[in-house]
Amino acid sequence: MSQGALAHIKVLDLSRVLAGPWCTQILADLGADVIKVERPGVGDDTRHWGPPFLKDAQGNDTDEASYFSCTNRNKRSITLDLANPKAQALLRQLALQSDVLVENFKVGGLKAYGLDYESLKALNPRLIYCSITGFGQTGPYSQRAGYDLMIQATSGMMSITGRADDVPGGGPQRVGVALTDLFTGVYASTAVLAAIEVRHQTGAGQHIDMALLDVGMAILANQGTGFLNTGKVPQRQGNSHPSLAPYQDFVTADGSMLLAIGNDGQFARFSEAAGQPQWARDPRFASNTLRVQHRLALVQEIEAVTAKRSTGEWIKLLEDRAVPCGAINNLDQAFSDEQVQARKLVLQQKRGHHEPGGVEVISTIASPLRLSENPPVLRYAPPALGEHTDEVLAELGLDAQQMATLRREGVV
Secondary structure, three states, X not given: OOOOOOOOOEEEEEOOOOHHHHHHHHHHHOOOEEEEEEOOOOOOHHHHOOOOEEEOOOOOEEEEEHHHHHHOOOEEEEEOOOOOHHHHHHHHHHHHOOOEEXXXXXXXOOHXXXXXXXXXXXXOOOOEEEEEXXXXXXXXOOOOOOOHHHHHHHXXXXXXXXXXXOOOOEOXXXXXOOHHHHHHHHHHHXXXXXXXXXXXXXXXXXXXXXXXXXXXXXXXXXXXXXXXXXXXXXXXXXXXXXXXXXXXEEEEOOEEEEEEOOOHHHHHHHHHHOOOOHHHHOOOOOOHHHHHHOHXXXXXXXXXXXXXXXXXXXXXXXXXXXXXXXXXXXXXHHHHOHHHHHOOOEEEEEOOOOOOOOOOEEEEEOOOOOOOOOOOOOOOOOOOOOOOHHHHHHHOOOOHHHXXXXXXXXXX
């Protein structure tokens, strides 16, 4: 089996919750050796963010939240009390052996421990040090804590998500997952890989300053650029698209379906299949721009037709005509989908070590990165707290007696 594209890279992960761990899981899936540093007895905050909780072999809830599992696969967990000078010394030893360090402490939070970028750079000039914060290392908000929900609100993302104020259920909404955290993790992993590439040429590492706010603004994408170039503030409009029509959900005989028409050819094929070829010739609907301008009339005419067939019938009718449409699945339906199953998107891993009555098998969602020669590799299930502490300390040269002393002193 391939070692993974990043098998030669060691990552020291001092991050917790989602953005940082998402970044390091991407690197870990690609083969990097990721050592996750957690607080003794407590661990990453998300170990306790439940329900839902992981289940034991008998199907009973444990005290481990499933949240942690989504973002900590393929990592080795060790425990270190970073407030303890002996733990700080151990971390410096690990940093000397590492290529990358990822942390999401508050700005300046690690400087008191001598674990900030400048301190570790002096020890290991090749170290790539990625800091992830809510608002960045500079600016008037740099000292503020920042969670995804706050950034979705601050960036304007919530203002364009949800139904309009004048319809039932209207009002700003957050996206159903922590979108800004996840995108920050993806951007951070991209920045790390870029810094590794630069290091091949210069031999030097560098500091990466990742901010959730910066990412939240960046992923406004077409909505943000539209505002900047027109001055017009976008409004919430439910599932419809500001620049495309028809591109939304439609009522069917047994529920609803999603229709996502992106060009005039698709609209003509849809009109023909729906038994309404005149739609494609209607002066109001002849181009996408005209369809957007006459969206209300178009939607009313389409819904009068879509309500006469079931969702399944519409999908069968349209998929052979290359008209994008589909069911609006819940998660049970999504994971049962034949394409999802064919792509092997569900992983089950056995934990290498677990307490009696603890979690033995953990399910996660596979990496979407498909490299033909160096595909993602599976090595470790999301670890138990401190599962690999002895293993990693042994790699630093510590013996069993020294480890026992560190435990007795509360260092690990």
